[in-house]
Amino acid sequence: MPKITPSSTIADVAEKAGVSIATVSRVINGTTPVTAETAERVQAAIEELAFVPRAAARGLASHRTNTLGLLLPEISGAFFSPMLRGIEAAAREAGFDLLIHAMEEPHRHPHRRPLGEHNTDGLLVFTDSLEDAELIRLHKIGLPLVLMHQSGESLDIPTITVENKMGARRIVDHLIEVHGRRRIVYLRGPERHEDSVWRERGYCESLESHGLRVDPALFGEGRFNHEIAEVTIRDFIERGLEFDAVFCGDDDAAIGVLTSLRAANRIVPDEVSVAGFDDQPLAPYLSPALTTVRAPIEQVGREAVKQLVRLIRGEQADPLTLLPTELIIRNSCGCK
Amino acid sequence: MPKITPSSTIADVAEKAGVSIATVSRVINGTTPVTAETAERVQAAIEELAFVPRAAARGLASHRTNTLGLLLPEISGAFFSPMLRGIEAAAREAGFDLLIHAMEEPHRHPHRRPLGEHNTDGLLVFTDSLEDAELIRLHKIGLPLVLMHQSGESLDIPTITVENKMGARRIVDHLIEVHGRRRIVYLRGPERHEDSVWRERGYCESLESHGLRVDPALFGEGRFNHEIAEVTIRDFIERGLEFDAVFCGDDDAAIGVLTSLRAANRIVPDEVSVAGFDDQPLAPYLSPALTTVRAPIEQVGREAVKQLVRLIRGEQADPLTLLPTELIIRNSCGCK
DNA sequence: CTGAAAGCGCTTACAG
């Protein structure tokens, strides 16, 4: 063990300022009025001693950790960085620390509880990073919980997500109405992934509203992964499947699609239109520049923290927050 | 405040198992031998009550938080995600929680100490996310510290970074030797950024070892940002500066370079070779596919945690860890 | 191998 110089305690501050520790605590937390003159002396002592209250002592005495927990299935993808940025900034602004944990295999360690009531005041749960049983247990004991990109099912846990269906519908409408596409492939995301399910629904609605048949042959695996998407489209081409557009579950899949189309000498967008979802930073730099749907990921993070903090404060939270998506027209659809 | 169902304490477990709380503590921590039979009874009670020790109580009693802190200048860039993945995984494997904090403006809040000896057992400090004074203070009081992509200067703080100079040298060698380039632009990163400084040094060494003059006119601003890089190259072209290759401080800058070169109808790689640094996930999908240097970012994260944990355990840590970079040849240099 | 007890450094009623 390294010998950390014992840092000063509230008692040291109290002594130096000539007050009780209760008074020091009060000026730090602003819980009770304190004479201006006393407060000043205490502040001076705090600065002189470089005093910072120990989180553990505070937490034990106050029953609050002042910490938010973030549970993720994995740390990767274009999604991840902006979402965490939003969460971190919002947590910081609200005065909370942020503990983060990736659950590599949700169902493998049912007994490990890295984040919970023992070390946080509330949890942000992204997609299916937590097994149902633990989610229910936490909800039952009353730990504030917010779900991101995953609906609360029967449990009434506030959920934040984006307008997947509407975004998908708009971009497919565009492919049909502006570019006259009729045989549009949809590349699904990971199985049961809610974002993908809603995007698929928007895709179907768009087709139906234009009197086009939803053809089961036009659905393929994309799994939000460029390699999978690439293979899928290559297979489609080899099998001679006819299609004049591909709506990808996300931008990553779109990258794979662009790759396999180029390999097969199918000109994008002349012969095939391609559209993505998310609008990740590099989407404008693909060739052709990717037409996609912008999802306000960072905003999802901020909103999730906002709702969680409300819950922690005992206030009412919104059951469902649906953030608007935006159609981003570039060149891969056929526009100039 | 929400009424969280009071979770069970060590006393509840002790009572149910018919032992003292000291014994429960021992079986949880494995600090002292306990009869197998007793241990079993305690384990059963723990599971029955879904007992998880409160981090605050533990921390207060043991003087250890079991938490690592990660300080970043900002949450963004292709860099960020893999680095955090490595850090999180390694921290988890070592049994530590991970607190993360972005210092938006390092010099604006000299008195805020979001992460420090009051809530962590040690800190990972990325690039210049912390002002010197605070770094020195933390080092002085003995808080375990590890620097990432930033050297410890005179302080003896372990540092983890990658072989920037060697990587840069190899890729510039390649441009000169294989593709016969002689007027190679270097696009610098943010001012005083150590990664960029080392890459620049490698660039200079390569030129010199080939008997080429280092021409000050060939240096431009890239700032690890595609927009800045785009503007810089556009200016170079408008001013009629002659160059036959661009070595970019990082892949982001390379994206901007590709964009401005295309806009000016300069064919890459026929007329101009382009090379990047980092090998971010989308580098293979740019057109042409980007020749670059792969930096093992995730490994940097893992290694940083490893060294920090050593320090926390009172063991010796390596003063400097230099992770090897790898030349990734694709098409933007002129190779097939 | 096990227990009683002190103590970690704060917050928070309770008095005054």
Add this chain to the structure above:
DNA sequence: CTGAAAGCGCTTACAG
């Protein structure tokens, strides 16, 4: 507005 004191839930010498 301020202080004395209890108590938060653990860990860890100290005894036995």
